[in-house]
Amino acid sequence: MEKVNFTDKFSKFDDLWSPKVVSELNDYQFKLVKLQGDFIWHSHADTDEAFIVIQGSMAIELRDRTVNLSEGEMFVVPMGVEHKPRAENECHVLLIEPTGVVNTGDSQSELTAENDVWI
Amino acid sequence: MEKVNFTDKFSKFDDLWSPKVVSELNDYQFKLVKLQGDFIWHSHADTDEAFIVIQGSMAIELRDRTVNLSEGEMFVVPMGVEHKPRAENECHVLLIEPTGVVNTGDSQSELTAENDVWI
Numbered sequence: 001m002e003k004v005n006f007t008d009k010f011s012k013f014d015d016l017w018s019p020k021v022v023s024e025l026n027d028y029q030f031k032l033v034k035l036q037g038d039f040i041w042h043s044h045a046d047t048d049e050a051f052i053v054i055q056g057s058m059a060i061e062l063r064d065r066t067v068n069l070s071e072g073e074m075f076v077v078p079m080g081v082e083h084k085p086r087a088e089n090e091c092h093v094l095l096i097e098p099t100g101v102v103n104t105g106d107s108q109s110e111l112t113a114e115n116d117v118w119i
Numbered sequence: 120m121e122k123v124n125f126t127d128k129f130s131k132f133d134d135l136w137s138p139k140v141v142s143e144l145n146d147y148q149f150k151l152v153k154l155q156g157d158f159i160w161h162s163h164a165d166t167d168e169a170f171i172v173i174q175g176s177m178a179i180e181l182r183d184r185t186v187n188l189s190e191g192e193m194f195v196v197p198m199g200v201e202h203k204p205r206a207e208n209e210c211h212v213l214l215i216e217p218t219g220v221v222n223t224g225d226s227q228s229e230l231t232a233e234n235d236v237w238i
Binding site: 001002003004005006007023024025026028030047048049050054067068069072073074075076078079096097098 | 120121122123124125126142143144145147149166167168169173186187188191192193194195197198215216217
């Protein structure tokens, strides 16, 4: 039951594509993640997933279009929709999704991060 | 399934203490609200409630302490905990909570806003 300062929390880690939990809301979690480069195509069969850009810019590729997001913008990837996040330069993002969601969804990969890591 | 730009959405309304829905995540909603002055003491019996400050600063009074929030900070008020938001100057906030939550919780008031208003 402490407030979260995003800048402070982002200063505590450097690894990419590895979401860190900073708060919970009922059975949902708020996770901070640093992105750079290309992620993999994946989807989440059971849930939507919210991306809010805190710093920098990124793209979320969908099969039929690309959503470009900059600081102060958000997008919700609907349940079951394949997506591939990417960022040319390091981008800081807040994710909101149910507790237990794995970053690579249905696509196990070397990019699959340890889940439920708090900072 | 469109992205949301917070600055653009905040430009679309001026009323205070009247949350506007901008996106949904499963059975949760993202709401933008402009705050200035003092809200009322209330609680939400069935849910936590997340506050993320997008611009400006605000305070969330709890019965035993006050949480001060500035841009880039968030706080989750736990289920059932009495709180009173206030802001000296206009503050722009993103709320995240389950669909159907009323802004004044268990405390009906002239500040009770119409629910589920999208912009």
